[in-house]
Amino acid sequence: xxxxxxxxxxxxxxxxxxxxxxxxxxxxxxxxxxxxxxxxxxxxxxxxxxxxxxxxxxxxxxxxxxxxxxxxxxxxxxxxxxxxxxxxxxxxxxxxxxxxxxxxxxxxxxxxxxxxxxxxxxxxxxxxxxxxxxxxxxxxxxxxxxxxxxxxxxxxxxxxxxxxxxxxxxxxxxxxxxxxxxxxxxxxxxxxxxxxxxxxxxxxxxxxxxxxxxxxxxxxxxxxxxxxxxxxxxxxxxxxxxxxxxxxxxxxxxxxxxxxxxxxxxxxxxxxxxxxxxxxxxxxxxxxxxxxxxxxxxxxxxxxxxxxxxxxxxxxxxxxxxxxxxxxxxxxxxxxxxxx
Amino acid sequence: xxxxxxxxxxxxxxxxxxxxxxxxxxxxxxxxxxxxxxxxxxxxxxxxxxxxxxxxxxxxxxxxxxxxxxxxxxxxxxxxxxxxxxxxxxxxxxxxxxxxxxxxxxxxxxxxxxxxxxxxxxxxxxxxxxxxxxxxxxxxxxxxxxxxxxxxxxxxxxxxxxxxxxxxxxxxxxxxxxxxxxxxxxxxxxxxxxxxxxxxxxxxxxxxxxxxxxxxxxxxxxxxxxxxxxxxxxxxxxxxxxxxxxxxxxxxxxxxxxxxxxxxxxxxxxxxxxxxxxxxxx
Numbered sequence: 001x002x003x004x005x006x007x008x009x010x011x012x013x014x015x016x017x018x019x020x021x022x023x024x025x026x027x028x029x030x031x032x033x034x035x036x037x038x039x040x041x042x043x044x045x046x047x048x049x050x051x052x053x054x055x056x057x058x059x060x061x062x063x064x065x066x067x068x069x070x071x072x073x074x075x076x077x078x079x080x081x082x083x084x085x086x087x088x089x090x091x092x093x094x095x096x097x098x099x100x101x102x103x104x105x106x107x108x109x110x111x112x113x114x115x116x117x118x119x120x121x122x123x124x125x126x127x128x129x130x131x132x133x134x135x136x137x138x139x140x141x142x143x144x145x146x147x148x149x150x151x152x153x154x155x156x157x158x159x160x161x162x163x164x165x166x167x168x169x170x171x172x173x174x175x176x177x178x179x180x181x182x183x184x185x186x187x188x189x190x191x192x193x194x195x196x197x198x199x200x201x202x203x204x205x206x207x208x209x210x211x212x213x214x215x216x217x218x219x220x221x222x223x224x225x226x227x228x229x230x231x232x233x234x235x236x237x238x239x240x241x242x243x244x245x246x247x248x249x250x251x252x253x254x255x256x257x258x259x260x261x262x263x264x265x266x267x268x269x270x271x272x273x274x275x276x277x278x279x280x281x282x283x284x285x286x287x288x289x290x291x292x293x294x295x296x297x298x299x300x301x302x303x304x305x306x307x308x309x310x311x312x313x314x315x316x317x318x319x320x321x322x323x324x325x326x327x328x329x330x331x332x333x334x335x336x337x338x339x340x
Numbered sequence: 341x342x343x344x345x346x347x348x349x350x351x352x353x354x355x356x357x358x359x360x361x362x363x364x365x366x367x368x369x370x371x372x373x374x375x376x377x378x379x380x381x382x383x384x385x386x387x388x389x390x391x392x393x394x395x396x397x398x399x400x401x402x403x404x405x406x407x408x409x410x411x412x413x414x415x416x417x418x419x420x421x422x423x424x425x426x427x428x429x430x431x432x433x434x435x436x437x438x439x440x441x442x443x444x445x446x447x448x449x450x451x452x453x454x455x456x457x458x459x460x461x462x463x464x465x466x467x468x469x470x471x472x473x474x475x476x477x478x479x480x481x482x483x484x485x486x487x488x489x490x491x492x493x494x495x496x497x498x499x500x501x502x503x504x505x506x507x508x509x510x511x512x513x514x515x516x517x518x519x520x521x522x523x524x525x526x527x528x529x530x531x532x533x534x535x536x537x538x539x540x541x542x543x544x545x546x547x548x549x550x551x552x553x554x555x556x557x558x559x560x561x562x563x564x565x566x567x568x569x570x571x572x573x574x575x576x577x578x579x580x581x582x583x584x585x586x587x588x589x590x591x592x593x594x595x596x597x598x599x600x601x602x603x604x605x606x607x608x609x610x611x612x613x614x615x616x617x618x619x620x621x622x
Contacts, residue, residue, distance in 0.1 A: 018466035023478070030482045037484055137615075141607035143558055145565050146581055146600030153593050270471030278477070279562065283585075297481055297566055309478045313470050 005325075012321040019313035024068055027306045028061070034302050038081045051081065055303070077307035082299045087307035091289050096181025097168060098277060098288030101207055105272040106265070108211025113218020114261065118254065120219065121226035132219060139216035144276040148209050148283045155205065162205040163198070165284040173198050206284045210276050214268045221264050225257035232256075262327045266320045274312045365616035368609035372428065375606060379424030386418050398592045408594035410580075411587050412573075416595055420602050422575035427557050428606055430491055434560070435553035437495045442502025443538075443545045449503065450510035451533040461507075464500040472497040473559055480568040487576070490569035494559050498552050502545045509541040516540075547617040554610035561603050577603050 027034060035051040036043070052058050055078075056067060071078060077087035120132035155161045163170045168183050173195055176186040184203060187196035229235060235252040243251075274290070281290035289308055296304035397413040399405055407416035449460040467475065476490075476497040483489035513519065514537055522532055561578030563569040570576035572583065577599040584596030 015465060015469050018462075019469050022466050022469075026479055027482045030479070034482065037482070137608050137611050138604070140611050141554060141558070141604050143561055143565075143578070143581070143600055143603045143607075145562065145578075146596070146603065149581065149585065149588055149596055150593075150600070153588050157591075270474075274471040274474045278474075279565065293477075294566065297477070297568065302482065305478060305481055309470070309474060312474050316471060317469050 008321060008324065012317055015317045016314050019310060019317065020069065020072055023306055023310050023313065024065060027302055027309075028064060028068075037300050038302050040300050072310070077310065078303050080296070080301050080304040080307075082296070082301040082304065087304050090292060090304070091307060091311055094287055094289045094292055097286060098273065098281070098290060100168075100182040100184070101203065101210070101281070101286060101288060102269070102273045102277060104203055104207035105210035105214065106269055108207055109214040109218055109268050109272065110261065110265065112211065113215040114222050114254075114258070116215070117219040117222025117257070118226055118249070120223045121230065121253070121257075122249070124227060129223075132223070136216045136219050139213050142213060144209065144213055145279040145283065147213070148206070148280055151205060151209060152283065163202045165205075166202070167285040167287055168199060168202055169195070170198055170202060206280045206286060210272045210280055213276065214271045217264055217268060218261060221260045222257050225260050226253045229253045229256040259327070259331050262323055262330060266316075266323050269319050270316055273315065362616070365613050368612040368616075371605055371609045372613075375424045375602070376428050378421050379426075379428060382418065382421035383425065398587060398590070398595075400592070401594055407598040408592070410584065410595040411592070416580075416598055419575040419580060420577070420598050423577045423580060423599060424602060424606075426487075426570065426574075426576045427561065427603070430487075430560055431553040431557035431606070431610065434491055434494050434498070434556040435549040438498040438502055438552055438556075439545055439549040441495070442499045443506040443542060445499070446503040446506025446545070447510055447533060447538050447541075450507045450514065451529065451537070457507075460503065464503050467496075467500040468504075472501075472555075473562060476559055476563060477566065477568065480563050485568050485571060487564075487570045487574075490560060490563045493563070494556050497559070498556065502548060502552070505548055506541060506545045509544040510537050513537050513541045543621060547614065547621055550610055550614035550617055554607040554614065557603060557607050557610070 033048075035048050035055070035057050039048045039051050056064055059067070075088060077091070079086050080090065116132050116135065120129040123129050151162075152165055156164055169175065176183060176190050176192055176195055176199075179186045179189050183199035184196050187193075187199055230248070230253050232252070235248055238248045238252055277288070277290035278293050279290075280286070281288045282294040285291070289311065293305060293308040295301075296308065393412045393414055395405065395409045395413045395415060397409060397411045399409040401408040405415050405417060407420060409415055410419070445460060449457045476493040479493035479496055480490040483493065514532075519532060519536055522536055527535075560569055561576070561581070564576050564578035565582045567582070570579045572579060580599040581596045584592075584594075584599075587593075587595045
């Protein structure tokens, strides 16, 4: 057992190294000139040369690569071209905001996905199932930046259901003392119900948007897995033994259909932590790492963007490794040593 | 409707679901063809008026301007149609390129096995260590702000997925009895790979690439929205939405609403077709 765990962690480490190498190759070696991109469209030759000099872009590639890996080994992500701040500090100080939004969205995606998926499986080919299928197609085909804009226009500006997109708290509130880094939890721990409610109202809309769109893939998987489980021989045996529908659904259906969900959570996390997050954080002025990536992109700050990409890659590898352990724990038939 | 197969005595039931799926898929194809035709014809008829600033700005939707005008005084309907050409053709081109390259690399991996296979698989592992959009984003940003670069970036982000799928399906097919029969009758490895394995395993990545087209349109629009894809003043749905963010604050919802609706329609159409093909395959 210990050996398989070690082996799995070794693979994770190799993947993280792969993330670092690939990121270097993309940002440094693709035909685009990083110095020119970073300097911006209207930079003079002198300014470009300055950037080349400062970031050692005139050094031979192997030297640059060694330098880059050395910095990474010290967890140094370099400094941003835009404001000279160390990228690592900027990202760590923003990480809890992204984590709060991402985890809430993930929770919404899983709860919504499992609920709708099971409902569709029970009422297979009936109206409920049809409606769920329509929801899946629409959610998969919706651009997150568009639905976020529509939601802000209608739900915030016209109806006032949610707070204005001003980040983690509406104007006039100050952040609760830092315990977990999650505003809602921290405010509750401090017994400040007013701030907790305000933070929750700010959190809810972006989390619902991300989680709602991400839930589509969970619905698909849960629906087909539940249908398969309910049609299986063991469910038929349970039925012939006279177990109730609910008992069959939970013991034979749900328990077996949750397994594929574990694998899918990795993909969903990729969406809520990274892809969708960059845009949603920007539109909601959420002070997380996605908003940082957006600002870096808008300012041609390739080095800050590179730091962000490395962090996302590493987090993604860690999530997927953790999920593999979870999977082998939930389904003992899966052998981690062979799964490769 | 029930068809009775008298030869075997089995009753094959065509469920209403299957026929309903059929109809939806035909409707989806209709939507795509219509949008693509409009995208090809309308800009030709209207000339360059999708970029020309020739109307009062921010007119709300009316008979004259069904989708209204944006803050530069451009007709949003014309721009949506000009965007249709870009986004739909691009979605198809990205899916086709990813399909060709992905299934080629995947078949090579499955055919040669050994070290070649190991290297290719580890490479896909590394690419799949990133969420797809983030990978596309950093590739596009590193290459420079240009629609072609963004398209290449999206293709690269989807290749590993199709490599994996092609390889696993090709390995499944290779284990089939008729391949063993071909081998016994003296077929050479290359002949087996290209005459038997590839044609029989190709349908899986092909169906998957319909879904890739849908995702590619969303990803490409996202890149353009973020400023690394199509550059202003050119019409593209994602870029148009980015352009309309400010108008929203002024209460003008139409410059960003309609391009998003176009994305939804197109991506949903590809999804429906992909799901339908997927069901037929099984």
